[in-house]
Amino acid sequence: MPFPLSLCQRHPRYAVLLAVLLLATFFLLSPDDPLFVTTHRPRPAPLADRTLPARVAHAEAAYQRTIARRQDMIKKFGPSPNQVVMFPPDREPWPAYTVWDFFPAVFNCPHEVERIGSLGDGGQWVCGIERITDKPDCVIYSFGLDWDSSFEAELLSRTGHCEVWGYDYVAPGFGRAVTRGLRPRTHFARLGLGASDSHGPADEPKMWTLRSLMKANGHDHIDLLHIDIEGWEFEVLRSMVRDFRAAEGALPFGQLLIEMHIWHQRFGEFLAFWEMLEAVGLRPFRSEVNLVYANYNRQSGVELATYSFLNLRGSNVFVTDGAAAEDALPEAEGAREAGEPDVRMIRHATVAVEP
Template sequence: MPFPLTVFQRHPRYALALAAVVLTAFWYLSPYEAAPSLYHPPLDTTGLPRDPDLRNRIARSERIYQRTIEQRQELIKKWGPTPTDIVMFPPDHEPWPAYTVWDFFPPTFTCPHELERVGNLGDGGKWTCGLSRIEEKQDCVIYVFGVDWDSSWEAEMLSRTRHCQIYGYDYSANGFGSFVPRTAAARARTHFEKATLGPSDSHGPEDSPKMWTLRSLMRENGHSHIDILKVDVEGWEFEVMRSMVRDFISPTEDGTFGALPFGQLQMEFHVWHRRFDDFLSWFQLLEEAGLRPFMAEVNLVYANYNRQSGVELINYFFLNTKGDNVFISDGKSTIAQEVLAKDDGRIPGAEADEPDIRFIRHGPGPDAA
């Protein structure tokens, strides 16, 4: 006698429907367990942007920057293997190394405050870290060596700070550019002199151009600190910075080492005729002095109008992580004296015939062949 068919065998569609109902109920009634994630968010916020402790944020940036220095050595070994074997800008033929000199020095130190570009877009503007730190600072001091023809950065610094005094020096200009207003208020906070920054002093009556070291010029002005130092001296920056480190970092009488007297450095590099090993040792000198680059910007205006050349000009922006300055410390400034304003009786202004932007050129620096 054949085995009797069940109801599910006679009606398979009912069986499938019942199975679907059971599985759905099981799905909704079962406890949910998320699949394991490959991402584990950090629980420790120390040093992150939302960390209110400025020292923690700087310390975190320093750890990141030290990794960059290690990576630099690895890149040198890859393409060298020694610094003397590295070419600043490899030629356009096989083999094609995938680097330029600037790839060895990325600005991986993070500005611990707001970062913004102040002044014009294009030529003249500069990246600035923590402008809010000096907006109301009573003894704010800014030095500018190499006055730009438009001075848009200086003009915006004047308008966005209450007390900053700007000291400009350039032996090839007669004053600040046209963006700096010719008003009594601007005159009270801007001071210009036809002179230049150099590795040694030569500013006697017969010297032309007159050259000052930063140390001598600060002493002349009665300053013991500078909040922002802006330097564009057409290739002299290498000797200038060596002299500056020697003047300020040398051991003091009590055996401790000094610190560079500024909080932030904005400098254009001109690496005409430079060898990589020389530039490396010079950049390492800046790092040993506590300077950490938080931004870099190739001078593309120069590259565009000098197409037979390359990207030998670049602006670097550094924070000074040694000493005591307003960008790395929440304490009071170490300066007790007021800024000694030096009024030379002239309203800072540009020459009558300002240069055409189409013909901007940078001349050869002191190491030109």
């Protein structure tokens, strides 16, 4: 008689052990575990619909889970938003977080994401530059020009029709990276982006709202909006949301690339600002803290970070196939307020021509 059977006959407890081992092997090798059918979590099915709207919807579902996790994190370290410290001190009890950990840029861009411009301070993350490469009515606004303008220069060199409107009330114009060959598709004016209009003859510096500038330029849509205005972005964005949400229902740009300066901000205030951006359809897909600033201001914390947002509302080329075909239609010449300059004609007024 075979050895295992005779052993089990002499020692019944070995028979029980052998039966347990065989049963465990069966369950481990079985693709569906019958004992845990009620608690088993199926793996998420792969996205069957690969169209652009389906990919955006899939990314939005994942982002909503991040919002829920943020609330859990606030309860853990607050428990209310006003009790959360932006940059907690290094002492017991030691919570391992900074303010930026509550707002990760985790929205999954449905296109390729690429960093445009120089490395370090000045470059920007863009979602789907291929969507505007040959777009005939591509419009880009840039507020707060960098000293070399490498971001704007690369956008111009890699697209066939994009025009860049640059504004700064300190810089004299685009930086050296925007060479003479690229300048025909640029427009510059010395003015600032403000929460309200104050650009009369006696106003200095002259401040324009985005709504007023777009009206003066004859634009109803912007593909990429870049903002770096040294802390004024909070009141400007609040005003922008009020201006456009009431009239158009959606912000008039496809992407927002913005550096946030959280000097003197409290967590509850910043949370309300961030949730306002989310409420109007902005979703962060990439972020980058400004380590140059942190290196020179080591006692103050990492207070500057650049975020790139995709706008899910309205009709723009990054979230809708075939969108924005009628964008940037010029308004009538008489649409500008009486006495205001035509900003479209202010081109490199103070920029020296390269030799």
